[in-house]
Amino acid sequence: MATGSLGTGVLAELWESASDGRVQCTACAHRCTLDPGQRGICDVRINVDGELRLLTYGKVSDSPLGRPGTVDPIEKKPLYHYKPGTRVLSFGGASCNFACQFCQNHRIAFAKPEDLELRDVSPTAAANSATDQHCESVAWTYNEPTIYAEYVRDGAQAAQNEGLGTVIVTNGYFTEEFADLLAPVLDAANVDIKGFRERPHVKYMGSRLAPTLRGAEYLVDRDVHVELTYLTIPDLNDDPEEIRDFAEWAFGLDPDIPVHFTRFHPDYEMQDRPSTPIQTLERAHDIATDVGLEYVYVGNVPGARYSDTVCPDCGKTWISRRGFEASIETDLSEPCQCGREKDVVL
Ligand code: SF4
Ligand SMILES: [Zn+2]
Numbered sequence: 001m002a003t004g005s006l007g008t009g010v011l012a013e014l015w016e017s018a019s020d021g022r023v024q025c026t027a028c029a030h031r032c033t034l035d036p037g038q039r040g041i042c043d044v045r046i047n048v049d050g051e052l053r054l055l056t057y058g059k060v061s062d063s064p065l066g067r068p069g070t071v072d073p074i075e076k077k078p079l080y081h082y083k084p085g086t087r088v089l090s091f092g093g094a095s096c097n098f099a100c101q102f103c104q105n106h107r108i109a110f111a112k113p114e115d116l117e118l119r120d121v122s123p124t125a126a127a128n129s130a131t132d133q134h135c136e137s138v139a140w141t142y143n144e145p146t147i148y149a150e151y152v153r154d155g156a157q158a159a160q161n162e163g164l165g166t167v168i169v170t171n172g173y174f175t176e177e178f179a180d181l182l183a184p185v186l187d188a189a190n191v192d193i194k195g196f197r198e199r200p201h202v203k204y205m206g207s208r209l210a211p212t213l214r215g216a217e218y219l220v221d222r223d224v225h226v227e228l229t230y231l232t233i234p235d236l237n238d239d240p241e242e243i244r245d246f247a248e249w250a251f252g253l254d255p256d257i258p259v260h261f262t263r264f265h266p267d268y269e270m271q272d273r274p275s276t277p278i279q280t281l282e283r284a285h286d287i288a289t290d291v292g293l294e295y296v297y298v299g300n301v302p303g304a305r306y307s308d309t310v311c312p313d314c315g316k317t318w319i320s321r322r323g324f325e326a327s328i329e330t331d332l333s334e335p336c337q338c339g340r341e342k343d344v345v346l
Contacts, residue, residue, distance in 0.1 A: 235273060
């Protein structure tokens with residue numbers, strides 16, 4: 001069965017056979033059960049004659065010109081405690097398993113793969129492009145990496161072979177099977193938590209909350225460096241009680257986990273509310289700090305307070321930031337002047 005210009009893709013690994021020629025995908029928490037010919041919610045995984053196939057293996061939504069990928073500061077993911085001050089080569093693909101009404105990448109995240117101009121980039125070519133462009137790691141970002149897990153895993157393996165790191169930016173809505181597949185070759189992840197109440201999560205994101213939290217827990221349990229983003233949206237998830245519940249969950253995961261409260265800007269189908277006031281972000285910062293989290297940041301705000309990394313014990317600045325530019329103020333491989341180990345992956 002051909003599927004537009006995508007052919008029948010490649011055989012996936014994260015799936016199980018079900019009865020009557022159906023298959024169940026085990027990559028993300030939707031766990032779609034698919035009849036022959038049917039695609040999953042993500043539109044890139046399909047049952048072809050009783051096998052689950054991935055239509056977008058090796059296909060990225062990148063400009064067809066120049067070297068593959070986009071060079072970013074690692075701070076832009078955001079990752080503040082993983083290789084600070086280095087460059088990362090970013091890739092994204094087509095479609096998503098969420099339906100966020102405020103998606104900033106809706107052009108690719110809501111498109112069917114056959115409706116986008118996708119570029120063929122092998123895992124090795126992705127890693128080589130990162131080396132050529134003086135990047136220390138490769139990021140799978142822009143759309144949800146879970147849905148093309150097997151390609152991301154192979155890209156991460158190729159990066160590791162080149163001495164590079166791999167990071168993902170994810171909504172966390174993946175299974176333990178996905179975590180087992182990826183964790184051995186994954187260095188860091190930013191997990192985007194989009195609120196801490198079940199009903200708005202279903203209404204505005206098209207997905208349940210609990211699996212996203214479990215996704216972050218799976219990676220922490222597997223010793224992947226994890227940072228959390230909380231996109232703070234006015235009148236949707238900015239209630240102080242909700243922020244406190246989120247912060248208490250994050251504290252339970254790891255008091256050292258970096259947390260980024262980022263600013264919402266109206267986008268896509270959510271134009272009915274303003275950008276997040278800075279006071280709201282600073283209030284979220286104060287609540288999370290009060291709960292005991294040690295590294296809490298405010299993001300998406302040029303010149304924001306709370307963008308530097310400071311020692312939680314003595315207040316010495318380890319890394320200062322202006323926008324996405326990081327200045328390393330101290331030897332990060334040495335303990336702080338107060339004797340505390342610096343919680344930064346170099
Ligand atoms: S990745 Fe998720 S949405 Fe896509 S087919 Fe698998 S279970 Fe369904
Ligand atoms: Zn100190």
